[in-house]
Amino acid sequence: MTLNLTDAEMAVLEALCEKKELSKTTLIRQALRLYQVVELRLDKGDKLFFEDDKTKDKAEVLMI
Amino acid sequence: MSGVPVTLLDEHKVPVDAWRHEEITEKDLTDWEANWRPVISDLVRGPRGANNPLLQSRYWDWRRKVKNHTTLADRGFTVVCQGKLQGMMLVTIGLGHRCHLPGQQDKDQVYIEYLESAPWNQRVIQDPPKYWGVGTALIRGAIDLSIQEGFKGRIGLLSLPQARDFYKQLGMIELASDADDKQLSYFEMSEKVAQMLLSHGLPGGGARK
Amino acid sequence: MTSINSRDWYIQAALLESELDTTVGAGRFQFGAEARLTAPVPSDVETVSVFGRFVELMRRKRGLSVEKLAIDADVDIAELVEIEEDIHTRPEPRTVYQLARFFRVPEAGLLQIAGLTSARDSSLVHESVRFAARSNPVNALSAEERLALEAFVAELDKQG
Numbered sequence: 001m002t003l004n005l006t007d008a009e010m011a012v013l014e015a016l017c018e019k020k021e022l023s024k025t026t027l028i029r030q031a032l033r034l035y036q037v038v039e040l041r042l043d044k045g046d047k048l049f050f051e052d053d054k055t056k057d058k059a060e061v062l063m064i
Numbered sequence: 065m066s067g068v069p070v071t072l073l074d075e076h077k078v079p080v081d082a083w084r085h086e087e088i089t090e091k092d093l094t095d096w097e098a099n100w101r102p103v104i105s106d107l108v109r110g111p112r113g114a115n116n117p118l119l120q121s122r123y124w125d126w127r128r129k130v131k132n133h134t135t136l137a138d139r140g141f142t143v144v145c146q147g148k149l150q151g152m153m154l155v156t157i158g159l160g161h162r163c164h165l166p167g168q169q170d171k172d173q174v175y176i177e178y179l180e181s182a183p184w185n186q187r188v189i190q191d192p193p194k195y196w197g198v199g200t201a202l203i204r205g206a207i208d209l210s211i212q213e214g215f216k217g218r219i220g221l222l223s224l225p226q227a228r229d230f231y232k233q234l235g236m237i238e239l240a241s242d243a244d245d246k247q248l249s250y251f252e253m254s255e256k257v258a259q260m261l262l263s264h265g266l267p268g269g270g271a272r273k
Numbered sequence: 274m275t276s277i278n279s280r281d282w283y284i285q286a287a288l289l290e291s292e293l294d295t296t297v298g299a300g301r302f303q304f305g306a307e308a309r310l311t312a313p314v315p316s317d318v319e320t321v322s323v324f325g326r327f328v329e330l331m332r333r334k335r336g337l338s339v340e341k342l343a344i345d346a347d348v349d350i351a352e353l354v355e356i357e358e359d360i361h362t363r364p365e366p367r368t369v370y371q372l373a374r375f376f377r378v379p380e381a382g383l384l385q386i387a388g389l390t391s392a393r394d395s396s397l398v399h400e401s402v403r404f405a406a407r408s409n410p411v412n413a414l415s416a417e418e419r420l421a422l423e424a425f426v427a428e429l430d431k432q433g
Contacts, residue, residue, distance in 0.1 A: 020172070026214035030158050030172065033137040037159055040135065046345075071283035077291065079284050125349055132347065178367075197287025204283070222367060229293055265277040265285050 073196040088140035095149040103183040141205045151198035153179040165252045174210040176221035217258020223249050324387040329357045330422050331376045346375035382429035
């Protein structure tokens with residue numbers, strides 16, 4: 001499978017690979033796992049939140 | 065799906081060929097139901113069950129576990145010897161679990177959710193067990209998967225005090241919240257230990273030769 | 274040290290497994306990432322039913338059925354039913370751990386309440402018994418139940 005990524009997207013991919021010490025393939029696998037699990041929860045009706053560590057405020061992450 | 069050849073030891077400590085598969089199939093679950101469960105049920109109901117707190121807990125429902133773990137992040141493993149199921153394991157790849165060990169803090173890992181040997185392979189139920197090495201064969205599967213996924217062998221798991229020595233022997237580091245013997249312990253394998261383990265074997269093994 | 278081949282690796286590991294049992298003592302070693310209890314932990318009957326009551330209230334507070342909680346917290350539904358209904362159930366450590374994470378309370382405190390670790394702190398036990406006494410089995414959480422639950426969680430947080 002070939003991916004058509006823009007330069008900006010490629011730059012982000014490479015930066016993430018470097019940060020997480022993963023190859024492009026393994027990083028995209030991780031991203032796919034995350035996306036699948038999030039979608040499954042959203043389908044169930046759950047919501048995804050980020051929580052501010054200091055204030056404990058929750059902000060909803062809108063998913064398309 | 066083809067498996068990876070592994071080696072177990074029988075009750076006389078003679079090497080026996082076996083297979084580790086990276087999935088739990090319907091056949092495995094049927095094997096579990098037909099062969100593991102009746103043994104455990106009998107023990108629970110029998111005279112030994114009355115005095116043994118171990119056997120008073122329910123058996124794990126592997127069918128349900130497999131059904132609830134079908135995402136890309138879930139991976140099942142089995143060890144099969146002479147066509148019979150000897151051990152099962154369910155792991156999570158990356159998601160929901162990050163490392164705690166200094167030096168690899170917050171990095172992804174393969175996390176072992178469940179690991180069980182067939183009752184005849186557990187010394188507390190059958191002594192000597194039919195096969196030695198089933199558990200290690202499964203854990204090795206988790207480590208290999210960790211490496212395949214770019215996690216460099218990092219794995220984590222929760223252990224009761226009684227099993228601690230085993231994981232320590234593998235070189236895993238115990239990260240309990242305190243030293244109380246009865247607390248649940250979290251064990252983690254470092255990249256370095258995983259590398260040494262795979263290339264040179266277990267820490268305690270050298271002397272044996 | 275020379276490199277080790279695959280077969281020898283497994284043989285060595287299996288040998289070490291067999292030898293480990295000897296040092297720990299036959300019959301007391303239970304292999305498994307989720308080894309079940311082999312030694313009985315002294316438990317108060319009260320603390321086990323408290324755990325069940327706690328799970329039930331936390332679940333109802335979130336408007337979850339037992340089935341949904343089992344799915345969301347990734348625990349066995351049969352075990353969850355037993356936890357809530359059967360005073361004699363000893364839950365599996367992983368289940369308690371998962372519920373602690375799901376309900377966002379300290380694991381150590383919850384493990385203690387579930388009777389899986391020895392009760393080291395008498396104030397937590399006292400609070401547990403007061404909490405159990407104030408809860409009643411009616412469906413909707415009464416204001417009093419809510420207050421009792423909050424006080425209990427606060428005590429758990431103190432221990433964590």
